[in-house]
Amino acid sequence: MTTPDPSLIRSSFAAVQPHGPQLTAYFYDHLFTHNPGVRPLFAAHLDEQRDRLWAALGALVANLENTETLVGMLQNLGRRHVGYGALAEHYPAVGGSLIAALRHYAGDAWTPAVEESWTAVYGVISDTMIAAGEAAAR
Numbered sequence: 001m002t003t004p005d006p007s008l009i010r011s012s013f014a015a016v017q018p019h020g021p022q023l024t025a026y027f028y029d030h031l032f033t034h035n036p037g038v039r040p041l042f043a044a045h046l047d048e049q050r051d052r053l054w055a056a057l058g059a060l061v062a063n064l065e066n067t068e069t070l071v072g073m074l075q076n077l078g079r080r081h082v083g084y085g086a087l088a089e090h091y092p093a094v095g096g097s098l099i100a101a102l103r104h105y106a107g108d109a110w111t112p113a114v115e116e117s118w119t120a121v122y123g124v125i126s127d128t129m130i131a132a133g134e135a136a137a138r
């Protein structure tokens, strides 16, 4: 796997900052269109959920290089996701929709190297969340 480049993650995330509400709406539309099976896991109204997802992404990006804080946040998030019914096989679908939404709003800030970095970062995020969830479920 490529090593994510934190500066590319930060610059592309800065480029989508003005579009938070649209980006998260696009993300959920994309996710539920391509994976209708996960829709029932979520509440009917997504307004609050969109804000929480956006806040969590901001916190993750802000702490990319604070490994201890980052891992702690991801482990807590992963443990909570067991309770939401999130399964390991859902993570690639969520990652695909997240990257599609970022790509859609990043404009010229999106390059193949940026996409590789987000793919790598999402791999680390999901591996950490899944491992913490599995450990908690045992």
Ligand code: HEM
Pocket: 038, 041, 042, 043, 044, 049, 052, 053, 056, 057, 077, 080, 081, 084, 085, 086, 087, 090, 091, 094, 125, 126
């Ligand atoms: C990068 C990966 C992910 C991030 C950053 C993320 C972030 C969040 C956040 C911040 C919340 C709000 C509640 C909380 O903080 O505990 C949440 C809730 C939730 N997430 Fe995720 N999530 C991710 C992956 C997934 C995956 C793979 C699924 C599986 C389908 C999923 C399904 C849910 C559900 C069902 C809820 C509760 C929604 C509700 O109450 O209606 N998430 N997520």
